[in-house]
Amino acid sequence: MTSRQRTTISATVVLVISMASSVLLLHHIDEIRPREIVDDTLYVASPKLVKRVSLGFDGLMACIYWTRAVQYFGHRHYLREHSYNELAPLLEITTSLDPNLFPAYQFGANFLAPAPPNGAGQPERAIRLMEYGIQHNPDNWRLYYNLGFIYYTELKDYKKAAEVFDRGSKTPDAHPSLKILAALMAEHAEDFATARLLWSAAYQTSNETSIRQNALEHLRSLQVDEDVTNLQNAVTRFVERNGRTPTTLWEVVNAEHLRGLPVDPDGIPYELSLEGQVLVANPDDFPFITKGTPPGYKPGPPKFHTKT
Amino acid sequence: MSARIIHIASNTFREAVRDRVLYNLIAFALLLSGAAIFVGQISIDIERLVVVNLGLSAVSLFGVVIAIFIGIGLVSKEIEKRTLYTVLSRPVRRWEFIVGKFFGLAGTLVVNTFFMGIGVFGALLYVAHKFSSGDAQILTALYFIILQFLIICSLALLFSSFSSPLLSAIFAFALFVIGSFSDDLRGFAYLTHGIAHWIATGAAYLVPNFSALNVISAVAHEQGIGGQLILQNTVYALFYSAMALSGAVLIFERRNLK
């Protein structure tokens, strides 16, 4: 073998081994890099400064910050973190670099406003973000929807929500649900149907995976709440009629002439406690339910977010 | 064998030193550190932060410029000027030439960084009047910057082995910028689907990971860097440089010199 052939073979071997090693190492380095340093010392937290530093590549930087925001939240949500300090700045920087990056606003509405661990717990900041968006895009119905959404779900300020939905319904190409929601706010704010409409609209109008998952979970939990409320009412009627609590749900089913044992959205039948309380079999599968949980119940880790 | 590599390396170092470009850049960096002191005068309470950030960023940026400036010509200039003819007519293997050039350039940058580091510490002392315990981490940041340089040198050498100086400079600089955002690139790749996912992921993993080597803001906030990270980064930089260098060797071995 000539020396040249030897060199070629050795060099190729080195090339392949070092390429494989560096890729594997890179993967490993990511694991051990202290996430806190990466996340919580966002040195440049001022949107104005980022804009200046971007050297005019605002759109690109907006995309980068948006991706970071999504990953940041997803990662921490998976770990059931209780602080999401950087989410607001990340979204603010994203939208100040590119005020038309609509998914960012929706993300803010869905995840900035709610309380931890499902959100950053900063509804006021979320509202500011939406209003910033509306300021730059007054004809975009989605922004009004998002804003109304926050007032409805987090602040329970139905009057304000109605105002916003109404404003939004007047924009061109507005989604029909806005008008309906505006009307419903007045009388039936707390109805299941209203909430269902809101979350369905959220699900349909977004392409972002985490937002759709979130909406889906809310819808499932709504179903459980509704089912439990109805069942509980049936139990109450049974008690009034028969003067005792039913021993199993079958008694209620027969009394009400229902078709079968009521099941939750996963197909698992509801249960009845000894005290006559309707319970859902696996409360952990429904992170947003407000009814049907046993007393002293503490929610476990969320299951619907995949690890990022 | 190894003696020849050392001789080539020291000659490359000598060439860099006698090339007056080097002196200008060092002077420039020192000037910049001086400017950092003035900035410290204006702001309140963050003089140290500014000096460390500005100083280390300058070390990194100027070093990258030097690495690219000199690196891109290492092979192509010798082919262009035909100085290689009399070198390769000696018992020098072509791969020894590449490796020697790499060590020469890397050595130049280490020396350069050493002096710049002294400048940064000097400016820091001036501004903060004393050293705090967190300042030792500046050495870690400087070490990581040197690791970055190793990678850049190997890439510049790779491009120099087959491309003109102008194109090599563009490629090398582009890889530096992309590599600095490699975290985000991998984030993008993660969110894609199908064929794009594989291509993007492949590219994202092959791009040099400079984000992991950039601990400037962490060090500015006096945060500690884990020993594991230091070790892994070192091994990564070595493997990545070996990858680029072996590519350069493979290309250069086959090249017909004009």
Added chain:
Amino acid sequence: MPAIEILGLEKTYMVGFWRKRPKRALHPLHLTVEEGEIFGFLGPNGAGKTTTLKLMMGLVFPTGGTARILGQEWTDPEVKAQIGFLPEQPYFYDYLTAHELLDYYGQLSGVPGKERKPKIEQMLRRVGLHDVKGVQLRKFSKGMLQRVGIAQAILHDPKLVFFDEPMSGLDPLGRREVRDLMEQLKHEGKTVFFSTHILSDAEALCDRVAIIHKGELRGVGAVEELTSAVQGKVEVIWQGTQIPASMKALGAECHTTGDTIRAVIPESQQDAAIDALRRERMRLIAITPLRTSLEAYFVEKLQHSQTTAGVSK
């Protein structure tokens, strides 16, 4: 053992925008150079001389054929410790001084540290650059660079040296020095292989020559043999202003220059010519057999190849 054996080395370049057109720089070459001789590689510009040298040095890779240098595979890196190379119009690292360059090259050639310094001093003296050993090469003239080139080629005492157009760009004094040096090298037992398009140099120096044209070998042989084809004529030079009738009768071609006359006559008439001059009391200056010059041989070979090339087209 022959110093060089070229066994069918050839080189074809692919040219054109899509690199599809083949251009033959060197047809398969078969050539042998013996140890201890000065071998001239002659040809017009672009004939393939430099390509051959670059192939031997491993600067360019052949599309076919092999070679042996000093009995070993020509690609063996260790063989390079025993050869020296002076490229055409050499370039060196201009930021180094002559001394530093030779030191660096000495290191690369494996000359041990202790020997290097005295060898370099000796070499600088030999090529007449000792006074400027501390001057950076960027300040050197072309002639000085050529001398540095020679110095680096023979510094490590190689058995075989390759010179590509060693006299190019030198003034007559420089050329004389290079010629003398090549003779010295031969006396030291080294083999010298040099390419040139200046035939007078080749004629004066070489033991054997090869002629190459358009990438093909046209002729090989000892200079003596190639030029000893006596045309069967002699040249007679005598002092006088008139051409004797008897000379004219011999069928001489005469030229007059000042008070000297040159005449070319058939060899058989040599004695008759001498008698004629004695009768006329003209002073004979010289009688020399006429030999083919290398130039004539060269031109004939080239023309021949052109006609055959024309025919084969």
